[in-house]
Amino acid sequence: MTLTAPAKPSSGKKHAAPAQPVKRQRIDATYFGFLVPALICFTIAIAVPAIMGIFFSFTDSVGFGDYNIIGLANYAALFTDPAIIGAYSFTIGFALVTVVLTNALAFLLAVGLTAQIRARVALRTIFVMPMVISGIVIAYVFNFLFSNTLPTVGEHLGIEVLKSSLLSNPDLAWLSIVIVTAWQAIPSAMLIYIAGLMAIPYDLYEASSLDGASAIGQLMHVTLPLIVGYIGINVIIGFKNFLGAYDIIVGLTNGGPGVKTRSIAMTIFTGFERGDYAYQMANATVFFIISLIIALLQLRLTNKGQAK
Amino acid sequence: MSLSLQQRLNKRSRSRVGRERTNWWATGILGICALAVLAPLFVTVSMAFKSAKQAVDGKAFSLPKPFSIEGFTAAWNLVNFPRAFTISLVITLVAVLGAVLVASMASYAIHRNWSKRFYRFSFYYLLGAMFLPFPVLALSQVKLTGLFGLDNPAGVAILHVMFGLSFNVLLFTSFLRGLPGELEESARIDGASNWTTYWRIIFPLLAPMSATVAIFAFLSSWNDFMMPSLIIAEQADQTLPVVQQLFQTQFSNNYHVSFASYLMAMAPSVVAYLFTQRWVMSGLTQGAVKS
Numbered sequence: 001m002t003l004t005a006p007a008k009p010s011s012g013k014k015h016a017a018p019a020q021p022v023k024r025q026r027i028d029a030t031y032f033g034f035l036v037p038a039l040i041c042f043t044i045a046i047a048v049p050a051i052m053g054i055f056f057s058f059t060d061s062v063g064f065g066d067y068n069i070i071g072l073a074n075y076a077a078l079f080t081d082p083a084i085i086g087a088y089s090f091t092i093g094f095a096l097v098t099v100v101l102t103n104a105l106a107f108l109l110a111v112g113l114t115a116q117i118r119a120r121v122a123l124r125t126i127f128v129m130p131m132v133i134s135g136i137v138i139a140y141v142f143n144f145l146f147s148n149t150l151p152t153v154g155e156h157l158g159i160e161v162l163k164s165s166l167l168s169n170p171d172l173a174w175l176s177i178v179i180v181t182a183w184q185a186i187p188s189a190m191l192i193y194i195a196g197l198m199a200i201p202y203d204l205y206e207a208s209s210l211d212g213a214s215a216i217g218q219l220m221h222v223t224l225p226l227i228v229g230y231i232g233i234n235v236i237i238g239f240k241n242f243l244g245a246y247d248i249i250v251g252l253t254n255g256g257p258g259v260k261t262r263s264i265a266m267t268i269f270t271g272f273e274r275g276d277y278a279y280q281m282a283n284a285t286v287f288f289i290i291s292l293i294i295a296l297l298q299l300r301l302t303n304k305g306q307a308k
Numbered sequence: 309m310s311l312s313l314q315q316r317l318n319k320r321s322r323s324r325v326g327r328e329r330t331n332w333w334a335t336g337i338l339g340i341c342a343l344a345v346l347a348p349l350f351v352t353v354s355m356a357f358k359s360a361k362q363a364v365d366g367k368a369f370s371l372p373k374p375f376s377i378e379g380f381t382a383a384w385n386l387v388n389f390p391r392a393f394t395i396s397l398v399i400t401l402v403a404v405l406g407a408v409l410v411a412s413m414a415s416y417a418i419h420r421n422w423s424k425r426f427y428r429f430s431f432y433y434l435l436g437a438m439f440l441p442f443p444v445l446a447l448s449q450v451k452l453t454g455l456f457g458l459d460n461p462a463g464v465a466i467l468h469v470m471f472g473l474s475f476n477v478l479l480f481t482s483f484l485r486g487l488p489g490e491l492e493e494s495a496r497i498d499g500a501s502n503w504t505t506y507w508r509i510i511f512p513l514l515a516p517m518s519a520t521v522a523i524f525a526f527l528s529s530w531n532d533f534m535m536p537s538l539i540i541a542e543q544a545d546q547t548l549p550v551v552q553q554l555f556q557t558q559f560s561n562n563y564h565v566s567f568a569s570y571l572m573a574m575a576p577s578v579v580a581y582l583f584t585q586r587w588v589m590s591g592l593t594q595g596a597v598k599s
Contacts, residue, residue, distance in 0.1 A: 030502035031427075034417035038410050038473065039430055045470040046437045049448035056448075063451070109341065117335040125585050126342045128592065129349070132581040134531035134549045137573045140556070141348045144563065149351075149368040183345070191593045244441045247533045265443040269538065272450070281447060288444040295439035 050288075056281045063277035074282035084283060086259060087267040094174055094181075094263075095242035102182045102189055103234050107227075109186065110193030111219070131187040139251025142180045143167065146252070170257045177261060180248050185241065189234045196230035197223065229301070236298040240291060352574065355567035356380065363564035379568030387551040387569055388544075393576075396548040399465045399536070400529045406469035407476055407525035408518045414473070415480030416506050431481065438474040442534060450538055459541040467539065468529045476521050483517040484510075520591040530577055548573045 057074055061067035078084050113124055130138070147165040154162025161169070166176045204222050213221065246265040249255065255262035264287050271280025351368045359376035383389065414434070421427040453463040487510075495509050511518075536547045552573055555566035581588055 028502055030506075031417040031421055034413040034506070035427065035430060038414045039433070041466065042434060042437070042470050042473055044452070045449070045467055046440065046445065047433075049445040049452060050437075050440060052448040052452075053445060063447075109338070112334045112338045112341075115334045116329070116331045117338060118330055118332075119335065119339075123338050123342055124589070125582070126345050128589065129345060129578065129581065131592065132527055132531075132577045133574050134533065134577070136533040136549050137552055137570050138348065140552060140566070141352050141570055143556075144355075144366075144567075145348065145351065145368060148366040152367075183348075188592070191589075195593055244443060246443070250533070265441075265534070268443045269446065271447050277447065284444045284447065288440065291441050291444070292439050 053281045053284055053288075056278050057285045058282075059278045061278040062275040063272070067278070074279050075286070077279065078282055078286060083259065083262075084267060087262050087264050090174065090261060091243055091245065091263045094177060094245065094261075095239050098178050098181050098185070098242050099235055099238045101178060102185045102238055103231065105182065106186045106189035106234070107193050107231070109190050110197055111223070113190070114194060114197045127190060128187045130184045133184070135184055135247035136251045138184065139180055139248045142176070142183075143252050146176050167253050168257050170260050173253050173257060173261050176252050177245070177249055180252060181242060181245065184248070185238060189238060192230055192234055193227065196227045200226050232301045233298070236294060236301060240294045240298070243287075243291065243294075349574075349578075352567055352571050355563055356571040357568075358564045360562065360564055363567075364561065366563060376564070377568075379562075379564035380572070382562070382565045383569035383572065386565065387554055389548075389569075389572060391544070392546060392548045392551045393572075395461050395545060396530060399461050399468065399547060400526055402462075402465035403468035403472075403529035404522050404525045406465070407472045407521050410469055411473055411476035411521065412480050412511060412514050412518065413506065415477050415484060416510055418477070419481055419484040420502075431477070434474050434477050436474070437471075438478070442471065446534075446538055453539050454541070459539055461536075461540060461545055461547070464532075464536050464539050464547075465529075467535060468525070468532070472521075472525055472528070476525075479517055479521060480514065483514060487513055516594075519587070520594045523588055523591040526580075527577065 056067075058069055058071060059067040060070050060073075109127055113120060113127070117123070146167050150162055150166055151164060154160075154164075161172070167173055200223065204226075205218060208218050208222050244265055245263045249261055249263050249266065253261045255266050264283070268280050268284050268287065271277050271283075354370070354372055355363060355368065356379050357372040357375055357377065359372070359374060359378060362370075362373065362376075363379070414430075418427045418431045449467065450459070453459045453467075456463075458466065491509050491513070492505055495505050500508065531549060532547070533549045537550045537553075540546055540550075552566075552569060555562075555569065
């Protein structure tokens, strides 16, 4: 694979270098020392596991002992496995809903925080706070709120749906995951939107208000078109992160009720438990391909944004 | 970044003075939204300070009466807080130092030798991993760390550094490209070695980017749950976020104990953030925009 290719020129260059010192730059051990140890660690920690994963996805290995190469059988099985299809559709659906919610709220907060308000620094400090808190710990806190406090509120208000824990409701448990994930993901999206809003020249607002544009009109016709690149970046980054959802789900529903809220990452990790090692490697490879496609989209968007 | 942001805000408020007054509607709505952020944190603090007797009723928003720290003493011993805290702290310190030093050194070597094919290849090689999420590699990494005897906090710290390397090298190399070459040249004319040039000239110049890298490395390492829970084999060596799992299986009705424990797990990063708020904000914005 292309991943391993650079290792070869390295050794070649090392030996060849003294033969061609005339080429203005002398070979320097310091630079080698700066880079090569990092490259070696990186290869062992990242590249080797990646190649191992892809290789074992074509085998029937259970994680240890002998194995046979079975070609694409694991992949073929993946596409008809209800557990896998369930996890992918749950995760993608959850990610879409969360992306929309997170970005809508983050954008509105950013607009608010850049408006002429009081206590700006204090408010911004509060809004960024979820970003520094551990996902699993805050999920445990929300777990308590969803399973104890919310049902009490439901009793008082006589709302039937809320009377039992949201987390054990097969139809609504996903909503709790959306809420907590958005709670934690809003700050970083908000910071990006604030940066975007700051980059809009103020003259545009002055000119449009001279032309009689209302505040809403300015938002729709001045702010939104100019910030559309930032929306694209936020949507892609968010979607990519939400597809990898794990901590918050573990803290809230742990995949339940049943396997209703099991994410892709959680299915991959079942490869440890049930001798599905090679099978889940195939699952991980599919997940990687999806992540890669999204990442390429992100790169295209970022480059477009810079070109403007 | 933060400066221009701040300047702009100041400028904008000045230009608006006299024409537009404080937007109280926006202030009010944002204040209410801030409550949504603070509510779970308030519940955490108030539950943590309740006595066992009061905590049993499970009323989230009632204030502790009487004020009690029995939850903390119980949680301290139950999860062996000092041990979990120390392990988390050491992993995070190694991850932060590693992120800054390894990535900046590698980036400097790549930047200085861009004309050589090996360094160019290395750059793209490192970058290639930017899109690899941990779950994709997890199964193989668990196997390998077990093989190398690194199924412990040291292994997690190394993996944290390596996972951040791609993105951090990208940040550092783009920052290096924007630096003026004169300082470095004059150092070389004075006979400074490569190492001296890096350590005395380049590394200090990289400080703003190092801060951004360090903040992100701190947050992702300190708050990580997925990697330590899978990599660290010995339950006694688990990190602070992972040991909180204890309260989901046992002691699940001792809310004051579990919340005291959650609070102790959250507090370090929140307090650190509040004290370095201004400085962190610029780093977060910069990192967020670049990613």
